[in-house]
Amino acid sequence: MxxxxxxxxxxxxxxxxxxxxxxxxxxxxxxxxxxxxxxxxxxxxxxxAGAQTPASPEVAPAPVFEPPDTRPGRSTRLPRAWDGQPPLVPHSLRGLIPITATTNACVRCHGRVGATSGPPPAPPSHFIDLREAPGVARPQVAGARWNCTACHVPQTMAPPLVGTTFDGTARRPGR
Missing domain, CATH: 1.20.5 (Single alpha-helices involved in coiled-coils or other helix-helix interfaces)
Known part of the structure; x- marks a missing residue:
């Protein structure tokens, strides 16, 4: 050049x-x-392009351990592991989930206030909305407590997945 x-x-x-x-x-x-x-x-x-799409929140993933396939009212409840533990669900959740904003099959049986027979009712704290109206009991389950499976899981006799030294015998003060 x-x-x-x-x-x-x-x-x-x-x-x-x-x-x-x-x-x-x-x-x-x-x-x-x-x-x-x-x-x-x-x-x-x-x-x-090859990434997997995340599962829809309305589609429950397969459980790691299969809970007993029992109908409500047919099995015994396991004791709670520690004071304040949410109760375990003693029956299968087949046909009861997914829980959506408009449907919750759990409240059909457990959503009765003060029931003395039949399935155990949800405690009074589940009917109080601590954000909107603290201390005011409502006739229906509060929105923050609507998704039952966030705290309550099906019981299963599965071995622990990891070792633990947790001792659930300690009691909370005042109990």
Whole structure:
């Protein structure tokens, strides 16, 4: 490549050659950066295309241990492991979940206030909305307590998955 003198302004021949070389170097750097960016975009698109979509919250994952397939009222309740533990569900949840914003099969049996026979009712604390109206009992289960399976899980006689030194015999003060 031959460097020629510009007619618009007088400059030395070596200055023009250096300017053109600098421009060529910048163009090469831009191509390199563009290629790297394109490679990164294609790679990220390829990786994200193969990513699994998360499960819908309304579809329960398969349990690690299969709870006994018993109907409500047909099995005995296991004792609680510690004071204040939410009771375990002594029956199968098949047909009772998913719990959605509009449907909750648990409250059909356990949503009665002050029941003395039949399935154990939800405690009075489940009918008090601590955010909106603390201390006021409502006729239906409070919204924060609506998703029963957030605290109550089906009981199963599964061995512990990890070792533990937890001792649930300690009592809370005042109990």
């Amino acid at each position: 031959r460097c020629a003198r510009s007619r618009s302004r007088p400059t030395s021949r070596s200055a023009l050659c250096m300017s053109r070389r600098r421009n060529l170097r910048r163009r090469d750097e831009m191509r390199t950066h563009s290629c790297i960016l394109l490679f990164m975009l294609v790679t990220s698109a390829w990786v994200s």
